[in-house]
Amino acid sequence: MGITIVGTGHHVPGPPVPNDALSKVMETSDEWIRPRTGIAQRHFVAEGEGVSDLALVASRRALKDAGLEPEDVDFIVFATMTPEFIFPGSGGLLGAKLGIPRVPALDIRQQCAAIPYGLQVANGLIETGAAKRILLIGAEAHAGFMPWDDWDVLYGETDRKVSEEAYEKGTRHRGLAVLFGDGAAAMVLERAEAPRGFLGAELHTDGRMFDRIYIPSGGFRSRPYFTPEMFEREEHIPRMQGRDLFKTAVTELNRTVRSLCETLEVSLEEIDWFIAHQANDRINAAVRQALKAPPEKVPSNIARFGNTSAATIGILLDELRRDGKVKEGDLCCFLALGSGLNWGACLIRM
Incomplete structure (x- = not known):
């Protein structure tokens, strides 16, 4: 019967950023964002924090949920469009941080469609005997392409106003920027017993x-x-x-x-x-x-997390x-x- 999901976990970084906070760096408001998207808030990674860091927390939670240890995993499939580096991929970084550095890690790039693809890939690996237990990750750090630099203003750490040029830049990309948030999700997959x-x-x-x-x-x-x-x-x-x-x-x-x-x-x-x-x-x-x-x-939870791309389904x-x-x-x-x-x-x- 192929794979089933025996453990799940997720993690989002930092404090939530409500819609009205975005009005400090662009022309927008909760009244503009929520009816168009359903989003009320999102989270962003800190400077220096990457997707493998988010995935590490989510993976530990998923393994705990499954009653397993990292050593029980024999394959990692890592989906992200926002890796730490252009190369190498983030899967190997996660394996090292989990303490399983020699476990093979496959990085996939299907962006928001990653989980249906990842599940099919994982099913094939297990059905052919190439793996017995797979950690499937979806993780994103979209903060790096947000159209503002004044993070201290966004988080209310200062009362200063952004420059007119910076405000106009944020507003130019408003339709995209209000959608995305950061986060990670992990699934532990293994061979199922019928009817699962x-x-x-x-x-x-x-x-x-x-x-x-x-x-x-x-x-x-x-x-x-x-x-x-x-x-x-x-x-x-x-x-x-x-x-x-x-x-x-x-x-x-x-x-x-x-x-x-x-x-x-x-x-x-x-x-x-x-x-x-x-x-x-x-x-x-x-x-x-x-x-x-x-x-x-x-079901929906976009109001609390925004679009976390590969992580949303997990x-x-x-x-x-x-x-x-x-x-x-x-x-x-x-x-x-x-x-x-x-x-x-x-x-x-x-």
Whole structure:
């Protein structure tokens, strides 16, 4: 029956940053952000804090939840689009910090769609005997591309006002900047005993839509791969075509979930939980309506964390498990769309 999830954990850094705090560094407000996104607050990493640091805390919590030690893990799959370094990846850093430096670590780059992909990869590793117990991580540190430098103003550590130029810069990127927060989630995966397990996945990638959300600078088409001019053009900050992303997410996620269910001969009504990537409450509401799923089957926690990209699904699942809502035997559909564009869904019997 493939894999199932035997432990979960999550971690978010620092104090919450409410919507109104963002008004100190850009033209925005809670009244502007919340109706458009469902977000009330988010968290950001401190200077010098990386995704493997966040993942370390989340991993320890997941292993404790599973009643295991780091030495029981024989493979790490680490999903992030905001690593400490361009190379190497963050998976090996996490393994070293956990005290298991020789355990193989695979870094994957499906951005917000990472968890459906990661679960399928993990299932294949376990089904082929390449691994017995896998630590699947989703972790992000988006603070590095936020369009402001006045962190002391944001956190209320000073009463000074930001410069007019800095305020205008923040406002130019407001539509993207208000969405993201930082955090990490971990899942411990191992072979399931029937009737639990991984039923299947349907995944898609369409590189024709890469520019719906991407970072223009820092690639190896340029010599050197970063230049002062890139920063002057603010190309280190993601570009996003929000309306196109909204339409594509609603259309493709609805189509993919229905196709997966048809392939596996599972009705939508049999699914206990639709655990969706937390990108925007309006997107998830539209997907829910398209799937004709009742609201109580499509939980959300974006109000408290914002969009933590690869970490959103894991954070939400951990909260649901710890609250006693998602239980053994429940059928969960994990669904997500992210930069690439990548999207997909998978079904797991917990």
